[in-house]
Amino acid sequence: MNARYAGDRTTGFASPASDSVEGPIDLSQTLDLANPSRYPVRVRGATFAARGILDGDILIADTAGSPQAGQLVIAWASGRVLLAELQKRGNAWWLVSGDNTHPPLEVDPARDVEIWANVASVVREKA
Amino acid sequence: MLYGLIDCNSFYCSCQRAFDPDLKHRPVVVLSNNDGCAIARTAEAKQLGIKMGEAWHLVRNERKLSDVRWFSSNYPLYADMSRRVYQVLLDYSPRVEPYSIDEMFLDLSGFSDSLHAHCGAMRQAVQQITKVPTCVGWGPTKTIAKLANGLAKDRPELEGLCDLTDPQMRQRFYRNVSVGEVWGVGRRLLPKLHDAGIRTIEQFVEAKPAQIRKIMAITGLRLQAELQGESCLQIAEMAEARKGMACTRSFGRPITTYDEMHEAITGFATRAAEKLRAEDLDAAHIAVFIQTNRHKRDDGWYANQFSISCEPTNDTFTICRHASRLLKQIWLKGYRYAKAGVMLNDLAPHGQQSTLFSMASTKPAHENLLAAMDGINQKFGSGTLFPLSAGIKRDWKPRQAMLSARYTTRLKEIMEVNCY
Numbered sequence: 001m002n003a004r005y006a007g008d009r010t011t012g013f014a015s016p017a018s019d020s021v022e023g024p025i026d027l028s029q030t031l032d033l034a035n036p037s038r039y040p041v042r043v044r045g046a047t048f049a050a051r052g053i054l055d056g057d058i059l060i061a062d063t064a065g066s067p068q069a070g071q072l073v074i075a076w077a078s079g080r081v082l083l084a085e086l087q088k089r090g091n092a093w094w095l096v097s098g099d100n101t102h103p104p105l106e107v108d109p110a111r112d113v114e115i116w117a118n119v120a121s122v123v124r125e126k127a
Numbered sequence: 128m129l130y131g132l133i134d135c136n137s138f139y140c141s142c143q144r145a146f147d148p149d150l151k152h153r154p155v156v157v158l159s160n161n162d163g164c165a166i167a168r169t170a171e172a173k174q175l176g177i178k179m180g181e182a183w184h185l186v187r188n189e190r191k192l193s194d195v196r197w198f199s200s201n202y203p204l205y206a207d208m209s210r211r212v213y214q215v216l217l218d219y220s221p222r223v224e225p226y227s228i229d230e231m232f233l234d235l236s237g238f239s240d241s242l243h244a245h246c247g248a249m250r251q252a253v254q255q256i257t258k259v260p261t262c263v264g265w266g267p268t269k270t271i272a273k274l275a276n277g278l279a280k281d282r283p284e285l286e287g288l289c290d291l292t293d294p295q296m297r298q299r300f301y302r303n304v305s306v307g308e309v310w311g312v313g314r315r316l317l318p319k320l321h322d323a324g325i326r327t328i329e330q331f332v333e334a335k336p337a338q339i340r341k342i343m344a345i346t347g348l349r350l351q352a353e354l355q356g357e358s359c360l361q362i363a364e365m366a367e368a369r370k371g372m373a374c375t376r377s378f379g380r381p382i383t384t385y386d387e388m389h390e391a392i393t394g395f396a397t398r399a400a401e402k403l404r405a406e407d408l409d410a411a412h413i414a415v416f417i418q419t420n421r422h423k424r425d426d427g428w429y430a431n432q433f434s435i436s437c438e439p440t441n442d443t444f445t446i447c448r449h450a451s452r453l454l455k456q457i458w459l460k461g462y463r464y465a466k467a468g469v470m471l472n473d474l475a476p477h478g479q480q481s482t483l484f485s486m487a488s489t490k491p492a493h494e495n496l497l498a499a500m501d502g503i504n505q506k507f508g509s510g511t512l513f514p515l516s517a518g519i520k521r522d523w524k525p526r527q528a529m530l531s532a533r534y535t536t537r538l539k540e541i542m543e544v545n546c547y
Contacts, residue, residue: 037256038212039535044547059544065255074544076148084547097547105547112151116258 031121038062039117041074041081047098048072048083057124059083061117067093067107072119077105078112083119128358129292131233131246131265132272134280135212138259139167142208143198145258145543146534154195158183161525162199170217172274199527206309207535211257219249224362226323232272234362235265246288264415269360271355273310274300274328294356301328301354303449308352311350328354372410375468378523381420388417389454390518395469396450397513400443403471404501409439409478410471413446415453420465431457434470441477443497447514506536 008018010121018109032038051072053121061074074081075095084095084105093107093115108114135141139157144150154171158164165172165181175192176534186192209228216223222234238245247262271291278300279289291297306316306328319342325331331339332354339347349520374395383390392415403410414434419426434458437449451468478528503512532540 019345039542040538041542043546044543047546053546055546058538063258075530075547076151079148079151081148081542081544082547083544094547098256102547119315 020066023031027123031060031123033060035059035062035064039063040123043083045083047101049098051098053098053122053123057122059119060121060123063117063119065118067115068118074106074116074119075105076112076114076116081116086115099116129235129237129239129242129265129267130269130270130362131230131235131263131356132226132271133212133249133253133261134214134276135229135264136260136262136280137169138209139198139200139205140169140172142205143196143201143261145208147531150196154192156183156195157198157200157520158529161379162197162528163377166200182255197529199530200456201531203533204538208257208259211535212253212259212261212547215253215256218252219245222362222364224364224366230276231352232269232362233265242290242292243288249411250287251409260287262287264289264299266289268353268358269362270296270310270350271356274304274308275476277308283507286404292537297356298329302326306331309350309354317341322484339360347361347524356364369469370474371397371472372399372402372408372474373468374402374469375466376525377466377468378464379526380523382467382523383462385458385460387523388464388467389451390521391467391518391523392417392450392454392469393447393514394517394521396447397443398469398509399469399516400441400446401501401504401509403441403474404477404497407477408474409441409476410446411439411473411475412451412471413453413474414448415457415468417454417457417464417467417468419462423465426463427461430460430463431455431460434472436473439473439475439479441497442493443500443514445492446471447517453514455507457515497534507529 006021006023008015008021014092028034029098039061041059041060041061043055049069067073067084067086070084073084073086075084077095082095084097087094087096087104095105095107095113107115140155143155143157145418155169156173156177157167159166162183164183165177165179168177168179169454172195175184175195177195179194181213183197187197205228213223213225213231216231216233220233226232235242237515240267242485246265250261250263253259262276262279264272264277266272268276275289275291279285279287291300304327305453306312306320306325309328309331312320320331323342325334328374332351336348336351339351352359355375378391382391387545413433414432416430416432418430419428423429433453435449440446500512504510534540534542
């Protein structure tokens with residue numbers, strides 16, 4: 001296999017497409033991976049299966065921007081790295097479990113609970 | 128003109144902390160190549176009395192240091208985090224000069240009215256996006272910006288920001304600060320300046336140019352002008368073309384046999400040639416050196432180097448062949464070698480220097496082989512494909528026993544998140 005043939009340089013009949021070669025789609029652009037605020041992270045656990053996030057999936061975390069209610073976020077809580085849904089109650093932000101197996105956890109840097117990044121995209125590798 | 132300097136606090140440690148919540152409140156130390164000595168420390172580690180350059184094997188078991196987390200240096204991680212810091216800064220300054228992996232000069236001209244707010248926002252953005260804390264200093268020249276940065280770092284009450292644009296402010300500061308704090312005034316220069324009665328920055332600035340010139344030539348005059356707010360040094364957005372390319376390492380354990388040394392040298396030559404091709408350069412001069420441990424002379428001490436000029440090339444196999452020949456010239460049996468390296472010099476753009484009488488111009492097939500090798504190593508990691516003569520076991524490789532994951536450059540090593 002010669003990886004350099006891209007639909008252009010044919011040997012017999014000249015390819016009518018030789019000026020129109022665009023190459024395969026680059027998903028790292030779609031996922032904006034060169035952006036300094038984007039960090040891929042690996043999912044462990046399945047409490048967010050109902051939202052289509054499975055064990056082993058790759059999330060593209062984005063550390064820019066501000067918190068939004070309903071967003072999935074990656075948070076640091078007393079030494080643990082958690083994936084949770086962000087909710088606002090009154091003036092406070094809360095981390096909510098994906099299947100209600102854990103009680104909501106208030107975001108409060110003073111108590112060592114803080115948001116690390118938003119979740120921007122989900123990627124599943126081929127099985 | 129207005130220049131800024133932003134400096135990342137304990138950069139290597141901050142990179143480790145960015146991905147590990149366990150490190151948040153703990154003292155963190157990053158060790159040099161071969162897990163030798165401390166090269167980056169968090170404030171908590173400094174408070175415990177760990178000094179820069181402190182040897183890890185001497186203090187690792189001290190009880191008061193039991194809470195310290197030690198790391199081998201993880202350069203793939205630090206390089207990528209430095210890239211991220213740089214890119215965030217481009218949103219805040221049209222021109223950014225990466226001066227070192229953890230400090231960058233900024234062109235801040237045009238933000239004069241609201242510099243404090245601008246630099247504060249920049250610092251906040253770097254912290255949020257890269258998780259790396261920084262300090263920023265600024266002033267009318269690079270030398271003043273560097274001084275301001277040092278102040279921002281040393282004085283907590285400034286909250287990480289220091290403005291030295293005001294000449295009166297500078298004057299007060301210059302009167303009380305040692306000339307040794309100035310960028311480029313090293314330990315070697317300081318005694319000479321002291322002999323001439325120059326101790327403070329103020330004294331340096333007010334000294335007669337002829338006197339300064341005698342002590343530190345034209346550099347001194349430039350420094351004098353810079354300190355007075357007259358800009359002589361511009362922002363260089365990229366490093367100048369390389370003059371040489373080297374690959375050198377300290378070994379994890381002493382090398383005593385020729386075969387192992389030959390493997391090591393071949394490995395270094397392979398890596399150096401790969402770096403040449405990455406920048407599309409040829410080398411026309413190759414040097415090899417080997418040395419024993421300078422600090423353990425009881426076992427006998429030996430260091431030597433040998434070099435040759437050759438036809439410009441970036442071919443791994445040619446460079447390895449030359450390096451082997453050079454090694455044979457300097458190899459002496461019976462010593463315990465601690466360090467070795469291959470240096471490539473006389474660099475020029477690839478293909479440019481080939482002469483009419485050139486004997487063995489690289490064959491295209493050979494170039495394809497090298498390109499394929501580089502492609503595979505880029506995709507699957509440096510050292511995936513290498514000449515067999517570079518050895519397979521290589522257990523003399525530098526120790527990196529406390530290496531963290533490469534969180535941002537290897538998919539298999541990214542941070543894990545647990546579903547809540």
